[in-house]
Amino acid sequence: MATAAETAAMRRAIELAALGLGFTRPNPVVGCVLLDPAGHVVGEGYHQRAGGPHAEVHALRAAGARARGGTAVVTLEPCNHTGRTGPCAQALIDAGLARVVYAVADPDATATGGARTLRAAGVDVASGLLADEAEEGNAAWLTSVRRGRPHVTYKYAATLDGRIAAADGTSQWITSEAARADVHRLRAVSDAVVVGAGTARADDPQLAVRGVTGALQPLRVVVDGSATAVKPGARVLDDTAPTLVAVAEHADTAHLDGLCDVLRLPRTTTGHGEGAHRGLDVVALLAALHARGIRSVLLEGGPTLAGSFVAAGVVDRVVGYLAPALLGAGPAALAGAGIPTLTGALRLDMTEIVRIGPDVRITATLPPKES
Numbered sequence: 001m002a003t004a005a006e007t008a009a010m011r012r013a014i015e016l017a018a019l020g021l022g023f024t025r026p027n028p029v030v031g032c033v034l035l036d037p038a039g040h041v042v043g044e045g046y047h048q049r050a051g052g053p054h055a056e057v058h059a060l061r062a063a064g065a066r067a068r069g070g071t072a073v074v075t076l077e078p079c080n081h082t083g084r085t086g087p088c089a090q091a092l093i094d095a096g097l098a099r100v101v102y103a104v105a106d107p108d109a110t111a112t113g114g115a116r117t118l119r120a121a122g123v124d125v126a127s128g129l130l131a132d133e134a135e136e137g138n139a140a141w142l143t144s145v146r147r148g149r150p151h152v153t154y155k156y157a158a159t160l161d162g163r164i165a166a167a168d169g170t171s172q173w174i175t176s177e178a179a180r181a182d183v184h185r186l187r188a189v190s191d192a193v194v195v196g197a198g199t200a201r202a203d204d205p206q207l208a209v210r211g212v213t214g215a216l217q218p219l220r221v222v223v224d225g226s227a228t229a230v231k232p233g234a235r236v237l238d239d240t241a242p243t244l245v246a247v248a249e250h251a252d253t254a255h256l257d258g259l260c261d262v263l264r265l266p267r268t269t270t271g272h273g274e275g276a277h278r279g280l281d282v283v284a285l286l287a288a289l290h291a292r293g294i295r296s297v298l299l300e301g302g303p304t305l306a307g308s309f310v311a312a313g314v315v316d317r318v319v320g321y322l323a324p325a326l327l328g329a330g331p332a333a334l335a336g337a338g339i340p341t342l343t344g345a346l347r348l349d350m351t352e353i354v355r356i357g358p359d360v361r362i363t364a365t366l367p368p369k370e371s
Contacts, residue, residue: 002129005039006101009073010130014103016046016055017075017137021189022216023049026293028076028141030055034063035071037098042066054079056088060095068096075134077106077127080113089114092123099124103134107145140191140296143316149286150297152314154306155186156333157321164303167329169202178357179321181211183300186319188215190298192289195222196305197229206235207300217241219294223305225267225280227251232259246285263288282308307336310346318348320362 002010016031024047032055034043043066045058053061056078060067072078078088078100092100100123106112115125135142143151157175158164165171173180187193187209195205200222207220220243222230227247230236232255236243243260247253253262265288268281282305289297299309309315320333339345348364355361 002101002126003039005035006071006073006129009033009035009041009071010075010101010103010134012041012044013055013073013075014130014133014137016044017134020047020049021137022191022218024141025050025191026141026144026295028138030074030076030138032056032059032072032074034059034067034097035073036063036066037069039071042070052085054085054088056091057085060091063095069098071099071101072097073129074100074102076104076138077102077112078114078118079106080117081110087114087117089117093118093121097123099126101126101129103127103129103131104138104142107142139316144290144295149283149290149314150191150294151316152286152297152299152309153186153190153317153319154299154309154315155183155319155321156301156303156306157183157323158333159323159325159327161326161328162332163327163330164301164333165202165330166327171202174325175321175323175359176357179323179359179361182356182361183321184209184211186298187218188212189296190218191294191296192219192221193298193300194285194305195300196302197222197224197226198302198304199300200224200229200234200236202302204235205300206238206240208238208240218298219244219289219292221246221285221289221297223280223282223285225251227253227256227262230260231255246280246288248280279304279308282312282314286314303331303333303335306334307338310334311336311338316366318362318364318366320364321356322360322362324358 013031013033017029020029027050030047032045036042043059043063045055047055080087080089118125140151193207209215220236223246225248230245237259246263249264265280265284350364352363
């Protein structure tokens with residue numbers, strides 16, 4: 001059973017792990033706190049970048065000899081393999097730790113086994129402390145390992161009656177400057193930002209992170225089946241960040257030569273009846289992004305592309321920004337999701353409601369059976 005000091009240390013480790021969001025692709029975010037035998041904190045660390053020292057190594061360097069005989073509190077089971085860095089399980093053994101408490105077991109077949117190695121060396125090992133909180137903070141990487149695709153957050157901004165634009169197509173700006181700044185925070189912790197052809201035509205978005213100090217720019221992805229929405233001079237083709245345009249297998253992309261990467265995908269039909277939509281295969285898109293090391297995707301629209309993702313069952317989280325405004329007409333936030341009747345509605349788990357300026361940000365997750 002965990003002590004009060006270990007529980008407090010795990011909360012701190014989860015906070016530390018979050019500092020790595022947006023910087024560790026394709027690795028997980030991990031935090032570590034070291035306690036001396038009396039339960040006092042003697043070292044902290046987190047995984048800061050892919051290829052760099054892991055959280056445990058940073059914490060061990062900070063603690064030095066004070067860690068001997070103490071406890072390591074880690075958000076993820078210490079790794080057991082040698083990659084660009086050495087195995088953390090062995091580093092903890094060499095440092096003389098008497099106990100290791102971790103939140104989440106490592107599901108990666110390559111790296112797992114750290115707990116077994118620690119126990120074999122006589123180290124007392126406990127698992128599962130604040131596991132739900134640690135899982136939430138590492139959702140992107142855990143999804144990528146368990147499901148073989150990136151974690152997908154579907155983000156939209158709408159009026160209280162669910163409109164993302166007016167009847168005449170105008171949409172800038174429905175939400176406040178504060179809400180838009182918060183979206184840049186979401187981009188900053190994502191590996192890729194994805195929009196559809198309609199959004200590319202209507203808004204000419206840049207899709208880059210602005211106003212977040214030190215942020216790494218995510219990959220910008222435009223799903224443009226006919227290869228007609230993104231043209232030379234589009235803002236998404238500037239040199240701010242890399243860009244990938246996903247097109248149908250036989251689309252003419254000569255005008256994009258030298259301007260961005262092009263990914264050719266098969267077409268597929270999502271939805272049924274009047275709500276059916278034929279577009280690019282979003283499951284194949286996510287598989288291709290996963291192969292490129294993308295572990296988290298921020299899906300920014302529009303409604304048809306979002307509907308394709310929902311219909312394919314590949315949305316893990318929804319973040320909706322709601323403005324205190326009514327339009328009464330105009331496109332809805334979601335279209336073509338393949339849900340013909342109320343009994344088929346996807347019921348989400350509300351995890352957070354936050355006031356941002358005059359707007360409200362609602363975060364919800366899809367239960368595992370729906371995702």
